[in-house]
Amino acid sequence: xxxxxxxxxxxxxxxxxxxxxxxxxxxxxxxxxxxxxxxxxxxxxxxxxxxxxxxxxxxxxxxxxxxxxxxxxxxxxxxxxxxxxxxxxxxxxxxxxxxxxxxxxxxxxxxxxxxxxxxxxxxxxxxxxxxxxxxxxxxxxxxxxxxxxxxxxxxxxxxxxxxxxxxxxxxxxxxxxxxxxxxxxxxxxxxxxxxxxxxxxxxxxxxxxxxxxxxxxxxxxxxxxxxxxxxxxxxxxxxxxxxxxxxxxxxxxxxxxxxxxxxxxxxxxxxxxxxxxxxxxxxxxxxxxxxxxxxxxxxxxxxxxxxxxxxxxxxxxxxxxxxxxxxxxxxxxxxxxxxxxxx
Numbered sequence: 169x170x171x172x173x174x175x176x177x178x179x180x181x182x183x184x185x186x187x188x189x190x191x192x193x194x195x196x197x198x199x200x201x202x203x204x205x206x207x208x209x210x211x212x213x214x215x216x217x218x219x220x221x222x223x224x225x226x227x228x229x230x231x232x233x234x235x236x237x238x239x240x241x242x243x244x245x246x247x248x249x250x251x252x253x254x255x256x257x258x259x260x261x262x263x264x265x266x267x268x269x270x271x272x273x274x275x276x277x278x279x280x281x282x283x284x285x286x287x288x289x290x291x292x293x294x295x296x297x298x299x300x301x302x303x304x305x306x307x308x309x310x311x312x313x314x315x316x317x318x319x320x321x322x323x324x325x326x327x328x329x330x331x332x333x334x335x336x337x338x339x340x341x342x343x344x345x346x347x348x349x350x351x352x353x354x355x356x357x358x359x360x361x362x363x364x365x366x367x368x369x370x371x372x373x374x375x376x377x378x379x380x381x382x383x384x385x386x387x388x389x390x391x392x393x394x395x396x397x398x399x400x401x402x403x404x405x406x407x408x409x410x411x412x413x414x415x416x417x418x419x420x421x422x423x424x425x426x427x428x429x430x431x432x433x434x435x436x437x438x439x440x441x442x443x444x445x446x447x448x449x450x451x452x453x454x455x456x457x458x459x460x461x462x463x464x465x466x467x468x469x470x471x472x473x474x475x476x477x478x479x480x481x482x483x484x485x486x487x488x489x490x491x492x493x494x495x496x497x498x499x500x501x502x503x504x505x506x507x508x509x510x511x
Contacts, residue, residue, distance in 0.1 A: 410488025414478025
């Protein structure tokens, strides 16, 4: 049917919980072979670890750190048909560590893309609107092919081998093409006309200016690009009302994962999902800019059949008059062959 090509969201995104054993183990039950896996210890201060199939399973970046990519041979040792295999690394498989992994499907190790002035390697699922893009900066205004065939609404980008620390750059269409957010900090939106060359992405490329954070000459970059797909993903904004009868965000689906950031004030990023909180009210949060353990100290929101209903006066998610961006992925679509039901 025309409204969506995705009837089972868990074939493209899925959260998987597991407990580390300090040795080796295979994590199964993801439902597909993941191409981007983001792992965080819940009961301790292990860092956020990001791995993807394009860079290779042993290549680690960490969202709460601005440092360079590391090669970790005993963390994710392979991406498998129904999950991934782990070595003994403490951040991803520490003994008795309760752990969450968020997993996205693209299309394996990627292929060459020459749509932009900079050639890229792209692993893409046009169906789910997700691509992993690897490229090398030139230091000059440029474009990079992303392979989606539709316009990205959000891009999360990191320099892999900087001479000094370089923060993660985030483009979000509601923040605009002449500003950035930093995934590893609490900063509000920052004016940066050189990051994405003050140019909105197209259905084939995103643009780069002369910023070292997105296009340093001779340096390697990775970008995770997201286009909206009806009934599966949404990248939007809302204004908080500072009330326990909080703002409602219509998504068109029951959410499985939500990440939120105030872009008008200095606040932490916060992440929620339907596996750590299978019932309402959703309370357990993690912060991608910090290594802190998970906390359930506040009842933040309800995941409804068609969106998010905020349930607290809190500056991270629902401060009065504060403007927030979000990225959200579906557990079930509101419409289609498998319509969502209330929790």
